[in-house]
Amino acid sequence: MTQDLVVIDKLTRVFAQTKAIDNVSFSFNAGDIFGFIGPNGAGKTTTMRILSTLDIATTGDCYIDGLSVTDNPEIIHQKLGFMPDYFTAPNNISIEDYLDYYARNYGLKGAKRRQAVERIIDFMDMKNIRDKFTSTLSKGMKQRLCLGRTLINDPQILILDEPAAGLDPRARIELRELLKILAKQGKAILISSHVLTELAELCDSCAIIEKGKILRAGKIDSINMELHSKTGVSVVVVLQSVVENALVAISELPFIENIEEITVGKKYQFSVIEPDQVATTLHRLVTKELPVMEYYLKEQGLEQLFLDVTKGVVQ
């Protein structure tokens, strides 16, 4: 079995009497955009800080490329870029000088350093404002610059803590597009956010954390399937024309629960409690001479998934 690029293994962090995270484990690979979802104080930032070598776990460890972050922080620093949920830059410094400073901090010298700075300025589309002081930038531009700083050493792994917080819709779309490009370049991205719709469009895997414990982790589809195997699959049926007593006919079918009449006599939503009965249910609807025009699974977004998991539906 091949090991994932980033492995968080049984991580626990205790602050005085508080367990910030408890036995947290998940993993993701190069090219993945992995969502890390949870309410405030759930332990997202603590996990990310340990992964970034800014904190040390009470027990457990994180591995990048098989290397322990606790034992090899110097090597990990070269492989990893961390973007915190705040932006800090010294006063009286231009965008170019800010990037140059971090390039120097990563040990880049001479032409290599200048090339790294140019690459980021190009990628972040900041050519025209390269001499602007960082203190004069908008929130969106600061986040963009912060992401640029994270990329200055061309890391394999990006850890982004609430990167979209406080951004306007346009800046969010731009950030999303940048992240997609980076994932295509083969970078492994761990991203935490409260904006679930934002993550839903980006991530194909996620971990849901609450009160320091991982409730679910893995591919979003797999989690959905797992959830549905216990709570049923939500299905929408649309009839070609209004049918009287359609509600009665549907409610008589086996394995059906939570029927909701969306349009009287025409559109219904219900749960098929056994996922393997979805196709059979369609057959039964047709057998009952209901003029089925559309029959589809209701998409379970990340938001619904998060709500289902955190409200304890599956615990």
Added chain:
Amino acid sequence: MSLSSLLNSLSDKSDNWSDFLLPSAINEAKQMVNSNSFRALFLFGVIAFLFMSLFLYNMPTSNDTGQIFFLLFSSIMDVGLILFIPLMIYQNMSFERSNGSFELMAITSITPLKIVLGKWQSGMLQGIIFGSIATPGLIFSYFFDGVAISMIFVSLVLTIIGAQFSILVSIFFCSLGVLKSTRLFLQVVTLISSIIILSFTIGFKSGLTYRDTALAKLFTTDFIIGFFIFLLVFLTVEILLIVISAAQLSPYSANKSSMPKLVFSVLVLEIGLIFIFETASYGSFHIMILSLFVHAFFSFFFMMEKDLLSKKLFDQLQKKENILKQIWKKLFYPGVSSAFLLYLTQIAFLGFSFCFCLMNSSPTYFRGNNEFNLLGVISCFVFYFSAIYLTVGGLQALFPHITTSAKAFASVFVLLLIFIIPFILYLNFENADEMLLMSIFYHLTERNNGDINYLNLVITILFLTPALILAIFSNKRKVEEVRAFAAGERGSV
């Protein structure tokens, strides 16, 4: 080659040369040059010095006009370089530590040592820029009679030494504070330290300026030997300051700074002791008190450090004990409780020594003839029992089950001494020669024709060496234990 390509090539070359400097130094120099307040201050400085020069030039000259001129310019430069720049560095660094910039630096390839050296370099770079305003004024004073060019040179060297030391002290104090409130307190400490360094520098310079023979003394054998000894101590102190600051700034590894802190505090205490035994004057009295304060201060920080031997591991080691034993052991576990105890011990000794000296301002109760020797004896007590305390503390980490009681015993013993010694001294007040405890320590404090009592140094080293060795091994052991423990918990991936 066209002009633009020549300019580009020159720009690239200068950019490449900047790689020899540390990132913080370049970054802060750029910030300073970009800052409007700096530009205004620089311009103001240039104009002010120009006007002052013209004013002094038109004054009726006397024998000491050159000296006044020189001291004025030199003092203004010293205030800028030894007082303002270190405070600016402190504030910048404190701001960076609060706003998270340090965290971002910690996850790059730059090491804490390079951060400290970079800040130091940055301070010096800023000093050179500021100093460039006043240096022409200093050189101008040469044209008045009374100030030799060698004096101007010595003055500049002294300013550089004072400034770099003051900058280092400010970096050091800033690295010690984690909480905002602590850093605020340490800022005041930094200010006081800078003022002390400034007063020493200006005082020394004025002494040299007004003594015709002072410069000649610089080249005597005694001075050169004394200077090199001073340089050795000075450099040792500076290296320790750098090492402690770097260790303090490294993430989750405060224990790394224990060793240099211990060495530093003992070294400072020793300097105090040497002054006491050498001269026994009022000046040495103040230095001794200062050294005691520094020692207490460091002991406090030393013991306050988070221990790598995690609480969980310690709890696991102790979990078979009953609740009373657990409480007893936790009381003496390295950390807050022990630090508090040690701190109280030292403060109590200090308070005692003050009170005793005040009560007996001019008695002849002791064979050493004055209260300063008594202070030396007390400082011996403080030092030796601190050494015992730290030694036993170090043993605890090596043998946690066995030595907790020993450490507790040592602590109680120290506390008892605090209460018993004053009684013994008081009871023997009229018959000092027969004071049992004093006579034990007498040979340590006896002056040998005004020279340093080397016996004291030898005994001190004998006491200190096992403490240091234990501290080194116990730290190493702690790290190994935690690693093994964490590895066991992690399992394999």
